[in-house]
Amino acid sequence: xxxxxxxxxxxxxxxxxxxxxxxxxxxxxxxxxxxxxxxxxxxxxxxxxxxxxxxxxxxxxxxxxxxxxxxxxxxxxxxxxxxxxxxxxxxxxxxxxxxxxxxxxxxxxxxxxxxxx
Amino acid sequence: xxxxxxxxxxxxxxxxxxxxxxxxxxxxxxxxxxxxxxxxxxxxxxxxxxxxxxxxxxxxxxxxxxxxxxxxxxxxxxxxxxxxxxxxxxxxxxxxxxxxxxxxxxx
Numbered sequence: 001x002x003x004x005x006x007x008x009x010x011x012x013x014x015x016x017x018x019x020x021x022x023x024x025x026x027x028x029x030x031x032x033x034x035x036x037x038x039x040x041x042x043x044x045x046x047x048x049x050x051x052x053x054x055x056x057x058x059x060x061x062x063x064x065x066x067x068x069x070x071x072x073x074x075x076x077x078x079x080x081x082x083x084x085x086x087x088x089x090x091x092x093x094x095x096x097x098x099x100x101x102x103x104x105x106x107x108x109x110x111x112x113x114x115x116x117x
Numbered sequence: 118x119x120x121x122x123x124x125x126x127x128x129x130x131x132x133x134x135x136x137x138x139x140x141x142x143x144x145x146x147x148x149x150x151x152x153x154x155x156x157x158x159x160x161x162x163x164x165x166x167x168x169x170x171x172x173x174x175x176x177x178x179x180x181x182x183x184x185x186x187x188x189x190x191x192x193x194x195x196x197x198x199x200x201x202x203x204x205x206x207x208x209x210x211x212x213x214x215x216x217x218x219x220x221x222x223x224x
Contacts, residue, residue: 035213045153045161045204047213059211062118095160103173105151107160 002026002106004096009111016086022079022096022108030054030074032100036081038092039110046092049081064090086115119143119207123216129224136192138219140205145185149209152181152190156201164203165190195221 008020022034036048049060049070058070069082079096093110100106120143130136140150148168153161163172165181168188178193192199200223205216 044218045215047215061212102166105163110160
């Protein structure tokens with residue numbers, strides 16, 4: 001079955017960096033775009049970034065442009081989110097997600113990032 | 118960027134009630150819209166894709182309508198397991214954007 005397992009979250013000080021990973025299995029990872037979506041505590045869902053199936057294209061929400069970088073390693077079936085210059089407002093649960101076809105939609109369990117001094 | 122305005126932000130309803138949630142897009146998005154259900158501590162689950170198509174395994178009491186800028190999610194007869202928060206998501210153009218969410222609570 002399809003699994004998306006996010007990891008790498010933790011507590012970090014403002015201005016520091018963190019890299020999230022999302023290990024995928026059960027589907028053809030290298031064939032589909034992958035997304036990161038976040039949710040601040042008690043708040044709504046916030047789409048963060050997407051990367052094309054081959055890594056050649058990326059798009060970001062305005063608030064993370066220039067600070068976050070989405071990447072993937074198709075040989076390892078793994079998605080990444082490099083987060084630099086972290087801010088308190090980046091505190092959230094980060095989900096990796098994909099919709100390989102119109103009728104399929106998969107989300108990981110999320111990993112919590114807390115930015116605090 | 119496309120803004121998604123979702124209403125209401127919360128509602129109280131009883132089991133068996135008909136519930137309607139609306140999303141309005143700031144510009145036309147064809148039918149590039151999905152509806153998601155989220156329960157506390159869990160990842161979202163998609164209910165509807167392409168505005169009106171029921172996702173696999175989703176009960177038929179859920180339905181979606183709309184195209185362009187106005188979209189609606191309807192639960193025809195609210196069940197105990199439907200108490201959750203619901204979000205719309207436009208995927209017409211990047212950045213994708215979610216509505217603010219609608220929390221459906223027990224009356």
